[in-house]
Amino acid sequence: MYQSLNYQKQGPVSVIQINRPQKKNSLNTELRHEMEEVMREIAADAKQRAVILTGGEEIFCAGADISEIEGAASAEAAYQHAREFQILFEQLEALPQPVIAAVSGYALGGGCELALACDFRIASDTARFGLPEIKIGAFPGGGGTQRLPRLIGTAKAKEMILIGDPITAEQALAVGLVMKVTPKARLMEEANAFAVKLASLPRLALQASKMLINRSQEMDLASGLELEARSFGAIAHTHDLAEGTKAFMEKRKPNFTGD
Missing domain, CATH: 1.10.12 (Lyase 2-enoyl-coa Hydratase; Chain  A, domain 2)
Known part of the structure; x- marks a missing residue:
């Protein structure tokens, strides 16, 4: 049914998996539209009590699809592109159900911002989080400059955004970016156990x-x-x-x- 994601219901838990491995799970317009459709369905279903958002074992999400950014030929086009993904992340954040990002591998740029819009982040020990846009002459345009300092504090957020180097899962745990680090083989098991716990609550x-x-x-x-x-x-x-x-x-x- 979907081209860029997999979606399934596991009892009271909805699982969304980004599925664009040939494009490093990057965010494009098709994926955005499919995520919006899935989120509308989840929001309207009172039987769905928690959501897990995940990607691949090696790459959670590598950020925005560069081919679409290159097509933004004007300031207005670039603004519209940023707003479209900001709105997507706002919709994710506003879901009535709690959302858990299960992150393995790289969560970079828009991929990191996608994880920031979730309520909880559980990382595999191979996860890396980064906002490297400064290295190509840009900065995070999907909410990173706003959500990251609210989550980990201004000083650490400035370090991540102004320098652009990724941090490890353990470093992310130390600054409060993730709630738990687990071996890669157990990531989905841990995420599902936490989701089921949330789903059991009023x-x-x-x-x-x-x-x-x-x-x-x-x-x-x-x-x-x-x-x-x-x-x-x-x-x-x-x-x-x-x-x-x-x-x-x-x-x-x-x-x-x-x-």
Whole structure:
């Protein structure tokens, strides 16, 4: 059905795999459109509780397809190209389900920015993360200058972006870019185990928590607290909150339904 990605549902977990090995899993217009279609389907499916995004064993994603960038003949065309992928990453970030990037091999340029738009990153010990655009006279145009400093701090983000050298999985773990490093052979097993754990949690509370944390980056404290309180009120009469409270009192495991 899809030309540039593989998509499957494994119970409550959706798995998206970038599949352009002949182009080093680079991001092009076709892949963008296919990802947008898949994300619309996932967002509308309440039975899908978590998402894994992955690539190949040697290359997660090598960034933007250079042949398309070369076709941007004007400042306006380059702007539009950047915005198209910024919007794609915003859609990924805004998915109601938590998204896990399972990264093996190189995640460079737009590939690194793609991983940054996910909620969690689990890396194989062979993973390398980098924003090397400075070395060709450019800089990250898919959100890297905005998301990376929010995630790892300004100083380290400047080092990665202004120098452009990639970092190892262990270095990424040390600065908080990834949550876990695992042997390559166990990457998908670890990602799936974490996704299943997320999928077992109360859906509405999980979605609200993700939304509130994401929105906290753009709101002042007073506005954020107001939104938090409003959202807390919105889940007050959900089945899962009642079930979770009852299970706690009865000292048993809750049976969450997602409602």
